[in-house]
Amino acid sequence: MKLRANLVIGGALFATVVVAGALAPFLAHTDPVMDANLMNAEVAPGSEFWFGTDAQGRDIYSRVLYGARISLTVGIVSQLINTVIGVCLGLSAAYWGGWWDDFVNGLTNLMLAIPSLIFALAIMAILTPGLTSLLIALGLTNWSYTCRLSRASALSLKSQGYVQAAKVLGYGDIRIMLTQILPNILGPIIVIGTLGMGGAVLAEASLSFLGLGIRPPFPSWGSMLSDARDQITTAPWISIFPGLAIFMTVLGLNLLGDGLRDILDPQSRARTA
Amino acid sequence: MSGEALLQVENLRLDLVVGSRRFGAVKDVSFSIGRGETFGLVGESGCGKSITALALIGLLRRPLAFGGGRILFKGREIQDLPGSEMRKLRGNAISMIFQEPMTALNPLSPVGRQIAEMFVLHKGATWHEAERKAVEALADVRVPAPDRRVKDYPHQLSGGMRQRVMIAIALACRPDLLLADEPTTALDVTVQAEILELIRDLSAAQGTAVLMISHDLGLIANMCARVGVMYAGRLVEERAAQEVFRAPSHPYTGGLVASLPLLGARASHGRSRLKEISGVVPAVTAFPEGCRFNPRCQARTDICIAEDPEETALPRGGRVRCHHHA
């Protein structure tokens, strides 16, 4: 019952963002980059500009729509990278064991010990600020939980009959990992990935605040919010709408993750909460 | 089973609550246990025997709920007792041993303290006294070096030892009734016999009545004078233990007995699972019309599908719930 509410509300919020991003060219009123028009600078929200305009006179409504693309890209791609890294390392460590397992364990502990925002900050400073760099920075720094989880789940599955059977049948290691083990541990991994997407969207905002986020021409919500922070007392709408968009998206992803967890991973509520 | 039964259960009904719907997980179950008597409840998992025990001790949790009937303990109705009254009985007059000795003890607390809690709760003992009594209680359940063991944590003990601790807890306050829910199922075969012997000896010594719950008919037969057989939330047969084995009256009981490899030789209980009865126990939400055993019954006729059989008293004592009982 409550479980459904999580899923429905979270899913609806997330779907809204996805649709907004996908249909941005149709829904947007203006081009988010080219249509700077200083004659319209800092117009308050109204019938012409639904969310008002920013200091450069750009339509915030349109920019928020296009921003959905960036935030979704950041969330989805960085989490995909994290998940792939985490699952590959975790599965192979559990499956092969030995020195490789020790190595992966060490690496995971190392990653856990460096706060991920600081790690991402370092990577962003090394690469130049931009979308690709951000995807790399966020994609390389948050896989430790996924890795631990997939390793632990894979370890418990490894000795099970059907995996042993697959071995006897002469299936290759990789094939067994992908066809026999992976499908059975996917649930919790999807949950972590969903929650991680929200984290990535927030991390983008934090990095923008520190001057190391995505820079133009992309209108990312984080950079919009960060750029508008000294206008909070004078033109609050410039930061309120991207702020709300971030809030809605992350809230949606968190609720979705919770809801998915109740369905996909009922046992491990406590550990990954 | 003289007139003054210790426990009397009448038409007990327990519901599984799903949303606004209630399913009778246990229905029309009646039995009684006399003082000092050992009564067995047997049946496959999911037949309602464990929740019956939980209902007796007032520990039903959502989504299960009390649905009707009466539970008389020493002649007093206890099914509607307020929480505080029930707590005075629980552990004190009625206590319970669970199936899983591995998890039934608090892992963060020394076993001595977990036993001592009983004396503090029910006997108003100070912790100091209680700890001392805990050593005695451990000695009673034949744990070697009890004065040292009391300081041990559950994970330091073997499964058999833990079950002994559970028994010590359950019998600490010398209850009138002990509910033993599959007390040996999770244990090594070699340990099982010792634990059963312990329960039998101590209950006999203290005059404690025992409700022994198990899926293992052989075990029940060894321990109990009388046996109740449950299937899909109903008590289908209730008779003296020897009678049940000699001439099972209900087809389900017949199946159970037939599945035993050799009476008395309880070498490997694991083998005795009810393989010979084809099919599975139906889900609570999908009990069949008519006799609940009819989909699996080889003696099924039309009436079995159409009508729910009434309880019938058997000539040699006991009851059965079957249109075609032997």
Next chain:
Amino acid sequence: MLNKWFLSTALTLAALTVQAQEQPRRGGTIRFTAPYATSFTSNDSHVSPQIQDEIYTYALHRSLYRWNAAENKPELELATAVSKSADGLTWTYKLRDDALFHNGRKMTADDIIWSYTRIMDGSKSYPGARHIRRIKGAVDVEKGQAKEISGLKKIDDQTFEMTLVEKADPGFFLYYGQTAVYPAKEAQEPDFFNKPIGLGPFKFVEHVPGSRMVLERWEKYFKPGKPYADKVVISPMGEAASRDIAFRNKEIDVSILGPTQYVAYRADPNLSKGILEVAEVFTRNMGMNPAFKPFSDKRVRQAINHAIDSDLIIKRLVRDKAYRATGWLPLSSPAYDKEMKPYAFDPEKAKKLLTEAGYPDGFEFEWTATPNESWGVPIVEAVIPMLAKVGVKVKIKPIEGSALGGTVQKGDFQAYIWSNTSGPDPLTILKCYHSATPQSACNYTTYKNPAVDKLIDEAGNTDDPAKRIELLKKANAIIYDDAPVWFFNYNKAVMAYQPWLKGLQPNATELALQQYDELWVDASSPAAK
């Protein structure tokens, strides 16, 4: 024969202070902010070239000269008189005999010579070396070939002689905080910088790095009756939004404003009463790299200047917190030419110039920009559509604020947008456009024009100040026509101050640098005590 003139230090207080009528009140705490970073570098003023650190140096230390904000020129601070030799290279200073370090010891010529020698320590790369290097023999010390700067001679305790490498007015480079005078002996103690002492109006109390520096009145400061306040607390606050809230919450006495806050403060009936504006010597510009083919053509560079509606950007985006640039030298420069007119906004002409230069369909270039609100990406974003109208496409190359200098120095750009100092000394500044100046120094657009070289050389050699100004104006005009950069604007620095803070000076070199000995707080300050 010596060509002699004296500079008086006895400047009237009235000329300097903004609110001169009131009688300064003694006591209280001045709660200043250092707005350019989240911390100070250290307690050693020689170590950092940043304005941020000069903000505390102004309270703690003194240099040989000080900047007179009211008259917009340097004046003697630690000396009472100076004389110049006929060749204009040797300067003789008569030091004041009432300047006491915070331990009570009197300053002598040794302290100045030692301080300058320290700055030239080649193994330390002190930023002030850039200035001291103009003294003869300083480079030898830097290279380790000499122990002493040959161009510095002590005559007696209160007199010393300084010989320069070339003609220049030392006032323009020896007023920086990086050339502050330390007590020679004491500064060599190992724990000197835990509790540094100087000649300034306030002495060091504590420095909580990243939080604040606290200083208290130096009773024996050489200016009688000064300073007024008992204490100065300077908080480094790099985050504009936090500064805004702290200022509105009356927790700090001053704040440097950006464009958006400038608008907000002007619109507020209370806050608008406490705004100090000054035309600062910073020129905002887009540098164009002639190594990038289109920008090697003067007509293209002019076309860019014509294609951008700078006035509109200044009005709408910079919120009038800037003055339209009419050349490199800014309004507050002595060589500013009032006759110069800015490039007109004329897309037609821009289009024509581009066509003449062979780019009828325009071209695309990469524009390196930092996140800076006044001279970074936000400006570029507003320019993009304007340039698009004449066919020029812009790709923004975003870069971290601190990486800009290094990138430009290496010539690793097609175009950049920056804010460069364009004062106070016009000669020093225009030398950046001398072809002999390498790109890594400050000729960032590798500008080269023999006519400009000649004018600058002449200006450097003349002894007649008026003639020098004339020559520099001419050079400035040529540079303007060559348009190595898009001349965007001169910064209008804006400081918001609380009504109780008095004595602020309109310092055109950098508004955040205030002489604390002239500041005072009236009784209405929460920290008036």
Next chain:
Amino acid sequence: MLQFVFRRLLQAIPILLAVAGLIFLLFSVIPGNFASTQISDGRAVMDAEAVERMNRQFGLDQPLATRFATYVGKLATLDLGTSFRTRQPVWHLIGERLWPTMQLAFASMMFAILIGVPLGFLAALRPGGIVDTVSMVTAVSGLSLPKFWLGLMLMYLFALQLGWLPSFGYGDGALRNLILPSIALGVAPLALLARTTRAAVLEIMNADFVRTARAKGMSERRVVQWHLARNALVIVLTTVGLQFGSVIGQAVVIEKLFAWPGLGSLLVDSVSLRDIPVVQGCILVIVLFFLVVNMLVDVLAAIIDPRIRYS
């Protein structure tokens, strides 16, 4: 117990070494150098020769292998090097900043624990109830807010509008100054702790030993006091330890916003100025701090949970 602590200490050493190597490699390829950042304010001017001299002075002209050897050699003697910017030992700079960061980290965790854990507890006692719904919705919302935005809002509300607290700065290290930044930093761990506690309590509520406790005839209050609380605490503790990591990470943002003189703001400044020795030192100390906190948490957990102690 001592043996346990000792073992955990030993485990930390390879991690520290790996971190040291990793950050050295990362920051040896970082574009730009300290010298050239010095002119980015457009005021200072420095020619190529000066830049080169400075780089030579900092040893940046040496080949990578040599630099690494020097770095490792210094580390072996616990020398973190000298700051490019201030020319002071890195230890000295870090020493000045460590206490404020620890204050902030501990204060925000205390805030998170003192509110989050009881809240999660209350929520779990009546799952689906009003307390549960409200607190969990609030928790998820708290998790979904960008930190600096939240910080700004707190400043705006409590400092500017209500005038209750100072909006920025360390002051004398007084509690007044600590409150707003700790709240801004503590909201996310609070939310996570509330959720973890709730989940842990719910899980343990259904544990067999809790059923045993009820079967003993204990009141719910006793069940919670004697059995449930400590078991939930072990799960919560682990989360607390891990949350310390993200709190120290996020402190970077909050310290910058509130002008808090901690390691985080030193780190950000040093990254942008390419003051590499300080960056390396800061990260090492942050990691060390995290490891120490987690070790303490583990020791605490081991005191409560004998299974950890003996495994």
